[in-house]
Each structure stands twice: as structure tokens, then as C-alpha cells.
Amino acid sequence: MAEVQTTFVKAINAALARAMRADERVIVLGEDVAEGGPYTTTAGLAEEFGIERVINTPISEAAVCGAAIGAAQAGLRPVVEIMFIDFLTLALDQLVNQAAKAHFMSGGQLTVPLVVRTQGGAGSRSGAQHSQSLEAWLTHVPGLKVVMPSCAADAAGLLASAIADPNPVVFVENKSLYFRRELAPEDPAPVPLGRARTLRPGRDLTIVALSRLVGEALSAAEQLASDGIEAEVIDPRTLTPLDLDTIAESVRRTGRAVVAHEAVYTGGFGAEIAAQLQAAAFDFLKAPIQRVGAPFTPVPVSPPLEDAYRPGAAEIHRAARIAAHWDEPFAASPEPGAVTAP
Amino acid sequence: MGTPTPPPASTSAELDGETALGLLRTMWRIRCFEERVAQLKRTLQVHGLIHLSIGGEGVAAAICGQLRDDDTVYSGHRAHGHAIAKGAPLDRVMAELMGRSDGLCRGLGGSMHLVDRAHGLLGATGVVAGNIPLAVGNALAARLRGSDQVTVVFFGDGAVQTGYFSESVNLAALWELPLILVCENNGFAEFTPRSAHTTVERVCDAVAPYRFPCQSVDGTDVGALFAVFAADLDLARRGRGPLLLECMTHRRRGHYEGDQEAYRDALADAEWQRRDPLARLQADAIAQRWLDEAGAGALEQGARAEVEQAVSFARASPFPALELAGELVYASER
Known part of the structure; x- marks a missing residue:
């Protein structure tokens, strides 16, 4: 397959756009997503898909995460962005008590096909509230899936699988991987979750x-x-x-x-x-x-x-x-x- | 005790006979179900924390009774009445409370986590206010699909002091969602009165700056409540949400079954007993000659018989297989 030069951020951006083109149930929401976000991961999506599907939200991580869960239970496939994993703490109740348990506690009646994209990691001199790696907390919760890609190609392929998955998936990126030049397939295939x-x-x-x-x-x-x-x-x-x-x-x-x-x-x-x-x-x-x-x-x-x-x-x-x-x-x-x- | 003061009349001018009888039937089904649940809890035949809505059935009946199956209801921890009024079968609710495989949620949800997808009950929650954001998302999905579905979320006055409430109200107003927020203000957040939790007396005052329609109504006056909600529902269907409806109500039982209720004011309790929504509506239905005493007795007996059938059904239902827990952690690809 033809490879192209890209970055992690561009790979995420392209994977979101591909998913939104293929399935109109996919929506993106989060702080500043229609403006592209601080790292440009959602740049251009509002222009292509409109602000009805690329929804800017107030700084209300808990309710926004909950709204994404509700939208997922109603049949949409929301990709909600929590700008820094450090702020995922604000939405943990929704992830842990609602998203992770809905399928189980409803006896299988409900599903939560939700992706929470977030990024962590140190190295940006941003201090202890913008630099953490908190993924282990999420792995302690039955019902959540946790993905941590290390390169652009995997990021694209894993994001496609995460969006297609009927379960809540937390997709943890690392900000220091975002802008490195990488080679990735021009048309990356989905990477199945759970395969090293x-x-x-x-x-x-x-x-x-x-x-x-x-x-x-x-x-x-x-x-x-x-x-x-x-x-x-x-x-x-x-x-x-x-x-x-x-x-x-x-x-x-x-x-x-x-x-x-x-x-x-x-x-x-x-x-x-x-x-x-x-x-x-x-x-x-x-x-x-x-x-x-x-x-x-x-x-x-x-x-x-x-x-x-x-x-x-x-x-x-x-x-x-x-x-x-x-x-x-x-x-x-x-x-x-x-x-x-x- | 002297001669009991008759209950104040319900404003049943808003109702026709058929509607009033339908509401009474629903309220009797909830009342008899919950009275039986209280008994079953004392002998540990239903499990876990049980929160009853006795004295508040009018809200569930008047609101859920006007919704379609494809309208969504989210509820809190005191959810039996909402589930029953939205159409959940008594026998499957009872089986759920007993942890049986024929329960609504196959025995994995229990009293605080009832879900009946077929009837649009997307869920109760044990986290106070935890479902308000989910209702926002549900209404957002309805709006994006361009449907006229309406989402209703029930919560208590204790939920109003959470961040979830504030954040969700802001989102719902900002996004102009077809969402009706229904606060059942029973004056108590768990064991302490509202005055110990906030200086804002009425919930409507807490959302006043958003300028969406908001009303406080007497939750024990089922006729008036029915009419107010009908108007709210019409607005929400036409995309004029969100709206908030504060129902002043009362819970005649403790926060949960087994609560010692040391906080309860006996005088106020007697007043609320006098204003029992079921007694009020029934007295009025009799006064309007929609029903005679025998007919009222038949409604109650019919409900009790249905509840006994539900108990038999639940007792006959097996506990789920042990493997079920492991099977339902993740949904499989469809």
C-alpha cells in the first residue's frame, strides 16, 4: 500500500473525517472542536460536516461526557474530546458509573458506542495539571476499553475500530507524538482492538x-x-x-x-x-x-x-x-x- | 384523632373521565406495587436499597401517561413509579427487584437501575443527578435526527445542588433541546430539608436566568399537573425546549426502606397525607360521578391482584446463570 508522509495529528484528523463520511451517526463534540482544538486534531471537520455534527461545548466536562453517553444510548456514535486527560477526572463519574455499566446493568438493552479522545503525557513544561498519564485508572473499570496508540498509522486504524466498537472506548493520545513526521498508509486499514x-x-x-x-x-x-x-x-x-x-x-x-x-x-x-x-x-x-x-x-x-x-x-x-x-x-x-x- | 379533614379537590376540570380513570389506574398500580415492595423488603425478598415514591405517584402518572413509547424517560434512584407509568410490566419490574432472570434487566440492574428500552425508559441511576446529562444527550440526538421525540428527566430537589444540574441546564438551553426537566421537589434531600442544602427556595429560581419556560405546580393536584405538562409537552414537541417543571410533592416513606425517619415533622406529614394525590383524584372522580365507591374499590383490588401475580411471576423466575455477569460486561459487535 502506498505510504504518505503524515503526523499523528493529521492521521487522527483524517480518521475522524473518514468515519464521519462513512457514517452519519458519527458526531464530534468537545471544547473548541469546531475551531480545530489546540492541537488541530479536529481542524476542518466543521467546514466539511457542519457545526451540527462538530459541536463546540462549554467547559463542562462532566455534563458533556454524560451528554455524549446519552447520545450514544440514543443511537449516535459520538466522539467526545476531553482536551487534557487531567480533566478526564471531571468526567470520571460519567465514564465509570454510567458509560461502563449501562450495557451490563440494563441486561444488555443499552449499548454505549462512545469514543472519548484525550491526550496526556509530560514534556511540554505545562505543569502537573496538564501532563499526567492516568490510563491505569481507566483499566480498572470493567466495561471500558482503553486504547493507547504509539504512531500515526496505528492511531488512524485504532480510531476507526474504536468508533465502530459498540462499547465505550477511551482513546489516550500522547501530545509529544503529535507533530513528528511519520510514514503511514495512504488509506489505513482498521486495527482491531486487543491485538499487540x-x-x-x-x-x-x-x-x-x-x-x-x-x-x-x-x-x-x-x-x-x-x-x-x-x-x-x-x-x-x-x-x-x-x-x-x-x-x-x-x-x-x-x-x-x-x-x-x-x-x-x-x-x-x-x-x-x-x-x-x-x-x-x-x-x-x-x-x-x-x-x-x-x-x-x-x-x-x-x-x-x-x-x-x-x-x-x-x-x-x-x-x-x-x-x-x-x-x-x-x-x-x-x-x-x-x-x-x- | 377527630374527623379527618376532606382532601382538597383536584382540579379535575382539566380532565375528562376516561383520562382521570386511566391516571387513577396507573396510580393504584404504583401504590399497590410499592406497598408490596415495602413488605417484601422487610423479609429481604427484594434486594438492596429500596426508595419508594408513595405519595408522589401523581407526577409519574400525569407525565409518563402523556408520553409515547419513543419518547425517552430518564429517572433517578426513586424510579419504580416512572417505570410503571411509562409502561414497564409490573411482573418484570418485580422480578428485577428480586434479582431474577426475567427481570427487566435480567436481574443485573435492580431497583435503582431500571431500564425498559421497549417503553422508552432508558434508565434510572443510583447517582443523584447522574442521568440529567444523559437526557441532554438523548434530546440532542432527537434534535439532530429531526424527530419530534421528547426527552423527560426526573430528578429530586437534592439533584439541583449538583454541578451536573447546572452544566446540563446550560447545555440544554444553549442547544435548545426538546428536553423537559421534571423536578420532584419533596422537600427533603435524603434526611435533611431543602433549607439545609440551599438558600434558593424554588428550583425555578435557580434556572431563572436562562429564561426558558419554568413552572412550579402542586404535584398532588393531578388534574392541574396533567394540564400543565400537556402544554409543556406540546411546546417541547414543537422544538421549543428546554422546559422545567417543578412538582411540589412529598414522599410518605423514608429516603429508603429502613430509614428511621428521625427528621420527619409529624404535623407536616399529616397535612401531606391529607393531600395524597391518589385520594384527591379519586374523591374528585367520585364527585364527578366518573366512578362510584365500588368502582374505586375495584380499581384498587385489580391493582393488588396484578401485583400478587407479579410477585408469583418473580418468585417463579430463576436467578440468572452465574455466567451472565461475565457475558454482559461488553457488548459484542453487531
Whole structure:
């Protein structure tokens, strides 16, 4: 298939437009969406589809999320944008108590074909209320699906599937992925929810990384290769449902695993992946599963502090070396200061 | 106790005989259903927190009775009356309260989460005010489809102090939605009177700046309420929403079954008992000769018999299979 140069933002924008062209039940609503939003993800949609389908809302996250749920129960396919995942806290009651449970509590009478698009992640010097990674909270709620794409092509394909899905899907983007130049298929196919992607094969170690950390994991894998360690890199792409089979199959082969995300280490989704992995592959593990996450602090605004806060390739590399050398009795001790310990 | 003061007349001038009898029948069905539920709760045959609307049946009957099946109703935690008046079969509501597989929601919803999609009851909720935004979205969908469907959301006066209420009223007014907000103002938010929650006496005052039609009516005067809502419904059908209707009413039971009701003012309670909407409308129907005493007795007995059938139906219904919970977490692709 022909590939074109694009960005994550353009891929999201095009996927929304495609969905709206194909299905008139799809509407977009959120703060400033008809103006394109602060990151231009919805730019041009109001011009093409009109402000009846691309609906600006007041700053009322809770009621807007609830209205989207009500519209979904009434047969529309709303894509509601919560500008920053930090503000999803305002809409959590609606997501958790209404959207996630409607199908279940109605005995299957109601469905909520809703997508909540939001973005998180640090790195923009915006401070602790505009930079968080809160996806783990959402994975704790039966009835929600949680998607975290790491590249433009997946973003387009996963968004198409999320909109087609009869369940509420929270689609978590990362703002630092938005404007990088990427290649993606000109006409991207839907990517099914619940299927991981192996980006790089390797025999020595498995790195499972989420969202922005996928690119960081690939960089770390390059560096590990020059150390003589061949790392396999897997992107789960959706947290709920989680493709444990692909991850566990890899770890049974490699015997070592690193799980990496930008969210705070404590209570992060990496803990869930590690727990499920050790149950699925215990007999094959040659080292404790290593986790990479941010330290247990709010996101600092001061540039050197924020840079130190954000986990990246260096932290993944360090964790991978611990895993790779764990059972070598005379291996050098890993450097101190790793953020892989709580 | 001396001679009971007769109830004030209902303004049944607004009603014809057939309509009045229909409303009475609905109110008796709700009343008998809920009285039976209170009994069943004492012996733990119905489950969980049970909130009854005894004394407030007139609102459910007068409003839901004028809606079509394709008009949507959202409700709160005190929802049995709304469900029954909107058309939910008594036996399936009873089975739901007993957690049985033939319940409206196959036993997975319970008293606070009744849904009957076929009759346009899209749902009750246990979160106070939690369904008001959903009703906004439902009305938005109706408007976008270009239909004349109307959405009604019931909530108590306690819900008015939530952010959901304020945000939703603003959205509904901004988007000019075919939504009727119905506040059942029973004067109590759980255990404490309205005066302990807000300095705004009437709910209409809280939405005054939006300038959409808003009225406070006596929720125990079913005839008057019926007429006011008919006019509201007509406006909403013609796209002139949103509207708010505040029904001054009363709950004769506690916040939930088992509530000690230490807060209840005995004198006021006696007054509300005198203004029981069912007694008022029935007395008036008899005065209008739409009904005689025997006919009134037959209405009540008919409702009680139907409730007993519902209890038998519910008791005979099996509990759901254990696997059902896992099967209904996610909807499958259609």
C-alpha cells in the first residue's frame, strides 16, 4: 500500500473525517472542536460536516461526557474530546458509573458506542495539571476499553475500530507524538482492538512499551544491540482488552521482560502487565520482570526536573541490562539512580 | 384523632373521565406495587436499597401517561413509579427487584437501575443527578435526527445542588433541546430539608436566568399537573425546549426502606397525607360521578391482584446463570 508522509495529528484528523463520511451517526463534540482544538486534531471537520455534527461545548466536562453517553444510548456514535486527560477526572463519574455499566446493568438493552479522545503525557513544561498519564485508572473499570496508540498509522486504524466498537472506548493520545513526521498508509486499514504489534524481533529480552515509550524502546533496543543484547519490542496498543498471548509468547522465548510506560511507576499499568506475565510465563522467566515508569511525584514544570522525570530510552536500556545480566554471577552492578524501583 | 379533614379537590376540570380513570389506574398500580415492595423488603425478598415514591405517584402518572413509547424517560434512584407509568410490566419490574432472570434487566440492574428500552425508559441511576446529562444527550440526538421525540428527566430537589444540574441546564438551553426537566421537589434531600442544602427556595429560581419556560405546580393536584405538562409537552414537541417543571410533592416513606425517619415533622406529614394525590383524584372522580365507591374499590383490588401475580411471576423466575455477569460486561459487535 502506498505510504504518505503524515503526523499523528493529521492521521487522527483524517480518521475522524473518514468515519464521519462513512457514517452519519458519527458526531464530534468537545471544547473548541469546531475551531480545530489546540492541537488541530479536529481542524476542518466543521467546514466539511457542519457545526451540527462538530459541536463546540462549554467547559463542562462532566455534563458533556454524560451528554455524549446519552447520545450514544440514543443511537449516535459520538466522539467526545476531553482536551487534557487531567480533566478526564471531571468526567470520571460519567465514564465509570454510567458509560461502563449501562450495557451490563440494563441486561444488555443499552449499548454505549462512545469514543472519548484525550491526550496526556509530560514534556511540554505545562505543569502537573496538564501532563499526567492516568490510563491505569481507566483499566480498572470493567466495561471500558482503553486504547493507547504509539504512531500515526496505528492511531488512524485504532480510531476507526474504536468508533465502530459498540462499547465505550477511551482513546489516550500522547501530545509529544503529535507533530513528528511519520510514514503511514495512504488509506489505513482498521486495527482491531486487543491485538499487540511486535515492532522488532529479538531473542534475548522482551520490551513491552506503551505510547511514547514505544519509540524510546526502539532506541533502547538499538543501543542494546550494540551491547550484544537482541531485544524484542512489543506495543500492546490497547490496554483493555490486553493481548497477553502475544506478550507471553515472546517472554516464554526470551525469558526476560521489561515493561515501560510514562505513567507513575506505582500502580501503573505496567504492574498489571508484569503480574499477568509472571502468571503466564513463570517457568520461563530467568530474571524478575523489570518495570520502567515515572517517579512517584507530580510532574514538575522546571525544565531540568521535567526532563529527569520523563522516563525514556536511557531508563529502558538500564532496566533491560538488569534483566539481561540478572543471572550472570559476576556482572557489573547496574548504575544507581534507576527509576525502575519504587 | 377527630374527623379527618376532606382532601382538597383536584382540579379535575382539566380532565375528562376516561383520562382521570386511566391516571387513577396507573396510580393504584404504583401504590399497590410499592406497598408490596415495602413488605417484601422487610423479609429481604427484594434486594438492596429500596426508595419508594408513595405519595408522589401523581407526577409519574400525569407525565409518563402523556408520553409515547419513543419518547425517552430518564429517572433517578426513586424510579419504580416512572417505570410503571411509562409502561414497564409490573411482573418484570418485580422480578428485577428480586434479582431474577426475567427481570427487566435480567436481574443485573435492580431497583435503582431500571431500564425498559421497549417503553422508552432508558434508565434510572443510583447517582443523584447522574442521568440529567444523559437526557441532554438523548434530546440532542432527537434534535439532530429531526424527530419530534421528547426527552423527560426526573430528578429530586437534592439533584439541583449538583454541578451536573447546572452544566446540563446550560447545555440544554444553549442547544435548545426538546428536553423537559421534571423536578420532584419533596422537600427533603435524603434526611435533611431543602433549607439545609440551599438558600434558593424554588428550583425555578435557580434556572431563572436562562429564561426558558419554568413552572412550579402542586404535584398532588393531578388534574392541574396533567394540564400543565400537556402544554409543556406540546411546546417541547414543537422544538421549543428546554422546559422545567417543578412538582411540589412529598414522599410518605423514608429516603429508603429502613430509614428511621428521625427528621420527619409529624404535623407536616399529616397535612401531606391529607393531600395524597391518589385520594384527591379519586374523591374528585367520585364527585364527578366518573366512578362510584365500588368502582374505586375495584380499581384498587385489580391493582393488588396484578401485583400478587407479579410477585408469583418473580418468585417463579430463576436467578440468572452465574455466567451472565461475565457475558454482559461488553457488548459484542453487531
